[in-house]
Amino acid sequence: METNTKIYTTLFVLILISLLSVMFLIWPLFEDIKKSSENLILTKDNIAVLKEQALKTENFENNYPIYGPNLQKIDQMFVDLNNPVDFIEFLETTAAGLQATSQISLPRSSPKQTNQNFIIFQFSSKGSFSNILSFIKEVESGPYLIELENLTIQNFQENQTQAASKKNISKDYSARQVEAVLAIKVFTQK
Amino acid sequence: MNFIINIFKALLLKIKKTVWFLGLNAFWLILFIVLFEIVLGGFIFYKYAFLAEKHRPQITGSIIEFNDKAYRDALNELQAR
Numbered sequence: 001m002e003t004n005t006k007i008y009t010t011l012f013v014l015i016l017i018s019l020l021s022v023m024f025l026i027w028p029l030f031e032d033i034k035k036s037s038e039n040l041i042l043t044k045d046n047i048a049v050l051k052e053q054a055l056k057t058e059n060f061e062n063n064y065p066i067y068g069p070n071l072q073k074i075d076q077m078f079v080d081l082n083n084p085v086d087f088i089e090f091l092e093t094t095a096a097g098l099q100a101t102s103q104i105s106l107p108r109s110s111p112k113q114t115n116q117n118f119i120i121f122q123f124s125s126k127g128s129f130s131n132i133l134s135f136i137k138e139v140e141s142g143p144y145l146i147e148l149e150n151l152t153i154q155n156f157q158e159n160q161t162q163a164a165s166k167k168n169i170s171k172d173y174s175a176r177q178v179e180a181v182l183a184i185k186v187f188t189q190k
Numbered sequence: 191m192n193f194i195i196n197i198f199k200a201l202l203l204k205i206k207k208t209v210w211f212l213g214l215n216a217f218w219l220i221l222f223i224v225l226f227e228i229v230l231g232g233f234i235f236y237k238y239a240f241l242a243e244k245h246r247p248q249i250t251g252s253i254i255e256f257n258d259k260a261y262r263d264a265l266n267e268l269q270a271r
Contacts, residue, residue, distance in 0.1 A: 011209070030234070037238035041245050048247030056255040067261065074264045141271050145264075 077145040081119070081188040087144055091123060091184075094138050100127025120149060123182045126156055130174035139184070149183035 060067075079087045088104055095102035105122040125132060132153065139146060156177040212219050 033234060033238050037242040040242045044245060044247045045250060049249050049251045049253065052249050053253050056253060060256045063256075067256075070261075070265055070268075073268055074261070077264065077268065143271070145267065 075189065076143065077187075078189040079119070079144060079186045084119070084186070084188075087121075087186060090142060090144065091121075091139065094142070095125050095127070095135055098127060098131040098135050098138075100125045100131050100135055118185050118187045121184045121186060123184055124179065125182075126177065126179045128174065129153070129176050129178045132178060132180045133174075136182070145187045147185040147187075149185045150181075151183075152181040153178050155179075 084106075091104060092102050103124045107119050107121070125135065127135070136148065136151070140148070156179045
């Protein structure tokens with residue numbers, strides 16, 4: 001074999017070996033080092049998160065005897081989403097106690113579907129103006145966490161003339177029979 | 191066509207000269223490669239081992255914790271009734 005051919009062959013073989021070792025040995029090794037380094041950082045972060053979570057949980061556990069009874073009371077302020085009967089009964093009882101009628105309509109869409117933590121009840125009632133106001137006060141200061149979204153009050157005595165109505169307003173407005181429509185936002189348990 | 195062959199021949203000649211030059215200075219070439227390897231190894235070690243080891247853990251995920259403010263607000267609301 002000629003010297004030149006020997007040189008070229010050796011050169012070719014060496015270059016080939018170098019390229020193959022870079023492709024199949026050095027590069028995968030480098031990628032492994034990179035991945036291991038990233039995993040190490042991620043694991044460290046995860047450990048820190050878990051430690052922090054454990055600390056917070058431990059703190060909560062230690063303070064639970066203080067929080068516990070109040071948490072139960074707070075929990076009762078929220079209406080059970082699956083069973084809002086207690087709240088409806090509360091509305092009806094309060095309205096009945098004040099000689100007012102009550103008609104409640106439930107929301108069409110479930111809060112679970114809309115991912116809300118409240119439901120809005122449409123409540124309509126007929127009674128004297130003062131009783132309706134008392135009803136609102138009682139509901140607001142009641143055991144449930146609510147917010148009045150909307151309130152519409154209109155005259156219920158249709159047979160009265162305009163003049164008589166004006167006279168009644170100045171004389172005894174609180175005894176007038178009115179119809180009230182309330183949108184009550186009730187916060188629910190998650 | 192001749193033009194391309196001439197360019198190819200010139201390139202081959204250049205490569206031959208370069209390889210010949212490297213062969214003549216094999217000692218310095220090996221020394222350079224060894225130094226390059228040391229620097230590259232050092233860089234990889236620094237970036238992927240030393241810095242990863244020194245990395246200060248960061249709390250990036252959401253931690254479930256007791257919302258004390260909400261608790262106090264709700265308690266105040268309860269006491270106000």
